[in-house]
Amino acid sequence: MKKIGWLLLIAVFALLGCEKDDICDSATSTTPMAVIEFYNAANQTTLKNVTNLVVVAPGFTEGFLFTGVSKIKVPLKTMENITQLQFIENGGTTDLSDDNIDELQFTYTLNDIFVSRACGFKRVFNLTNTNTNLITLDTDNWMTSCVIAQPNIETENETHIKIYF
């Protein structure tokens, strides 16, 4: 009887193992954001921190505020092949007169990659932009230039775009 008791106990644990128990770990590489690094235009190998930079999509009221950092992540649209993002210099200050909007237009192809049972798939971006057509030129761009460092945006472990200002 003792042996049967043990068997039943093991059976219970075996059945518990069938429960839906896995949740997508936040450390897993899922749909990536574009990683952008800011460099000094005068000395192109040194990183330069941005201050009160706001990144917002046209038509959106909410955006992302970055200050005191040289590396940022921005989201891209997963349902379209094109994303416009406004990079507003001094956008984080209450004073609107010093705001300077530069717009970047990302064009890309989309691809779905299997991640895991819990996470499902991630959607990755392969940039079709050239270095020159990424930035929308206006009369007073605060960015000097943009360079695509890695056109395949598949993980957030590498820098995809370098911006000099």
Added chain:
Amino acid sequence: MKHTLKYIFSLIFLCVSLLGAAQEVKKTDSIAPKTERFGVRFGIDIARLARSLYEKDYRGIELVGDYRLTKKYYIAAELGNESKTVDENQLNFTTEGTYIKAGFDFNAYENWLGMENMIYIGLRYGASTFSQTLNNYDIYNSEPYFGAAPQVASGEKFEGLSAQWAEVVAGIKAEVFTNVFVGFSIRLNYLTSNNTPEGFDNLHIPGFNRTYAGQFGTGFNYTVSYFLPLYKSTVKAKKK
């Protein structure tokens, strides 16, 4: 002379009675020759049959069989076919395929005379060939600033997949009617080879069941089987 005769008679009587006693011992020794039955037992997993009926996303059958090789060892095998649709939070897929498992069982139960019940442990080696169809999936996006992408209906089929594994079995079999056995077993599986497709993973393997991040899996069956006796063998008395 009188005393001598008496002595001889006593001696003969003693000898005769001893002879009789000796014969009596011999008789009891041959009264009940203990025999063990050997043969094949085949059956079906009714747990899989029942699940096929009440679970909409499952259809499966498993045939089981064993052959009694020695007093305690049985050659055992399972043959099955399964189709299962799994609905996860992020994925929905269907696995379909056939599997075979072969190995042995060791009966650790000391039966009373004439009983053939089993409390056993065993080993199997299993192999499965199957296909997986990815029905639909979701895009995992931890920063849905632009909103979550809609579910993608895929329908992509990954064919020609295979996997092999080792299995440790523990179970019981009890004779409920003459030659009819009911059994239950649980299994711990260890994946030894897994041929996964490009762009997807073997998330469920027929016979092995759900795959986890590691190599382990679990399973069980509940069988009804019929024992077909082929021959009897007299059990030799153990030498003391």
